[in-house]
Amino acid sequence: MGFDDLHSAVGLALGLGISSPLNLQHKSKNPSPSQKLDDDQFCDPLNLSLSGETYLQIHEAVKKVGTDNKIKVVCSDRQLSCGRLYRQDSAASSFSNVSVKREREFGSSEEGETERVSSRISDEDDDGSNGRKKLRLTKVQSALLEESFKIHSTLNPKQKQDLARDLKLRPRQVEVWFQNRRARTKLKQTEVDCEFLKKCCETLTDENRRLQKELQELKALKSAAQPLYMQLPAATLTMCPSCESIGAASSHASETAARSSFAVASKPHFFNHFNSPSAAC
DNA sequence: ACGAAGGATTCACTTACGTCA
DNA sequence: TCTGACGTAAGTGAATCCTTC
Incomplete structure (x- = not known):
């Protein structure tokens, strides 16, 4: 069974899980070990999931197929000067311009194996050009990485090493992938948050527009009813303590009355002691 | 106990390659 | 075949944390 065959038999479920659009996690830039635990529990909004069985199938297939890949080892002058053999792969040019970080990476104990084998090592660069070649991860590798990411959004060194070994990749490649x-993931979440905030903004704008309009209407009603309002003796007015609306003692219960000339938004607090609040409402 | 130095790790930004319409 | 858009592997520098001295 090859990679593609296996992959065709694999069901990938893609889900965009939004627990809470505004539930942004503010984490320190370099989380402490305890924070990393939290990270591991962080619900990834961009979810690719595999069943446990499928995961094991992939895992086994990767172990099985990985060693059958065509292997090519080249040595540049610089690489030789470092006393190591580097696998010629997608990042060929980066090896010719090795950073201190990369040197650290290659200095690890398990590099010997991971440098010799590759997921998809082709006979590229036979012309000896130093142009940066880009690795394309196989679907199975991607699936396994996704599955790992689902479990741990960050990897500790051992997890990285194990995953790299299983996938026949360098730890650095696993690290970069993560x-x-x-x-x-962050970008996706930002986009989701952005959409949510846009909708919130639209809703609030509509609400604001509606309230402004209502306010205008109430102001108009108030100014129109002012003379009549002023003519009424205070004793004939009631105010409900609970809803704080003012109404005539005789008829005020309905909402129509609340919006009538006897109802104002301000609080003159006229209250007819002869009428109970319950009776007023 | 405190601070400096250096290593390790992560992130943000960027570049460059491969693929596809 | 060419080309531009897009996805993504990889490079780089800065920030932060941790360990050691």
Whole structure:
């Protein structure tokens, strides 16, 4: 069974899980170990999931197929000067411009194996060009990485090493994949949040417009009813303590009355002691 | 106990390659 | 075949945390 065959038999479920659009997690830039635990529990909004069985199938297939890949090892002058053999893969040019970080990476104990084998090592660069080649992860590798990411959005060194070994990738490649994956997740979440806030903004704008209109109407009603209002003796007015609306003692219960000339938004607090609040409402 | 130095890790930003319409 | 858009692997520098001295 090859990678593609396996993959065709694999059901991938893609889900955009939004627990709370505004539930942004504010984490310190470098989380402490305890924070990393929280990270691991962080619900990834961009979810690719595999069943446990499928996960194991992939895992086994990766172990099985990985060693059958065509392997090519090249040595540049610089690489030789470092006393190591580097696998020629997608990041060929980056090896010719090795950073201190990369040197650290290659200095790890398990590099020997992971440098010799690759997920998809082709006979590219036979022309000896130093142009940066880009690795394309296989679907199975991506699926397994996704599955791991679902469990841990960040990896500790051991997890990284194990995953790299299983996928026949360098730890650095696994690390980069997780970095980029986290970035994509964050971007996706930002887009979701943005959409949510847009909708909130629209809703509030509509609400504001509606309230402004209502206010205008009430002001108009108030100014129109002012003379009549002023003519009424205070004893004939009631105010409900609970709703604080003013009405004539005889008829005020309905909402129509509340919006009538006897109801005002301000609080003159006229209250007819002869009428109980309950009777007024 | 405190602070400086250096390593390790992560993130944000960017570049460059591969793919596809 | 060419080209531009897009996705993504990888490079880089800065920030932060941790360990050691």
